[in-house]
Amino acid sequence: MFKLLKPNLYVARLEDIPLEQLSQQGIRGLIIDLDNTITEWNSFEIKELVFHWFKSLPEYGLKPCLVSNNSRERVQQVADRLGIPCVYKAGKPRRKAFRKALEILELKPEETAVIGDQVFTDVLGGNRLYLKTILVVPMTTREFIGTRFMRRLERLVLTHIIKEKPGR
Template sequence: MLNSFKPTWMVNSIYQITPEQLKRNNIKTVLTDLDNTLIAWNNPVATEETLEWIELMKASGINVVIISNNKAKRVSKVATILELEFIPNAMKPLQKGFRQAQEKFDLSKDELLMVGDQIVTDIKGANHAGIKSVLVKPILDSDAWNTRFNRMIELKIMNYLIKKNPDMKWRDSLHEPVER
């Protein structure tokens, strides 16, 4: 039952995911969570690293789409600055937002990848939708009040999953050696 929370990959940061890795896996669109995955949860301004990663993806023909449980006003503000498509009110882990993304870009599930920092919403939702997933470490150690409860649950689930799946380790990329 808890295997529905298991990510396809675990990578330290979204910025370590490269177009080459994505193309190797036939990924055409990256669905990314917003808060603590793409940007800090408490700051709507993207870092230089974020901007460079997004430009690299765009230059390589990889779409980046923000899929967030946040309201449209919050997501739109950031997406407009970053010049990205977005799906607000995604209701992750439900399939609503994932279905919207798949239909909007007319892609098969195999061509999508979900990247997020929460297994309870991002990874569980992607798995339920049949989409590959990458769990990344949160950008900040702190969280908004509504995420703190999820983190307590996630800690228990992660401890269980890691015990049952010794291959679940943080990596530097989708296909590179385990972090030392």
């Protein structure tokens, strides 16, 4: 059980993800969370750095797909602005949405990494399907009320199971 909560990589920000290295490891696709991973929670502002990061993905042969538990309106709008596919109301950590994203990307689990800021949705869901999992530090502490309780559990996991500081 604990093994399923452990990410393969833990980084401070999106820009700290070693894209070159992922590409060398045979990763071709990225399943990316929305809230507090690429924008602040429920914000439509996509920071310049994040835009730039998305633009750089093809250089490494990486295809992105947004996968979020948030609403269609919210997820679709951000995905359209980035010009990438998405799965909304994903119900992470359930596997269904991750499978759907793999279908969209036309990739196998071993060719795909999950990037997200939550252990109990992004990391757990990705690990259940044997995807590579990358945990990022949330952009802000502001978030959905239901998430706050999970964050307390998450802190325990970070302290006792993951036991490492985010790399950069």
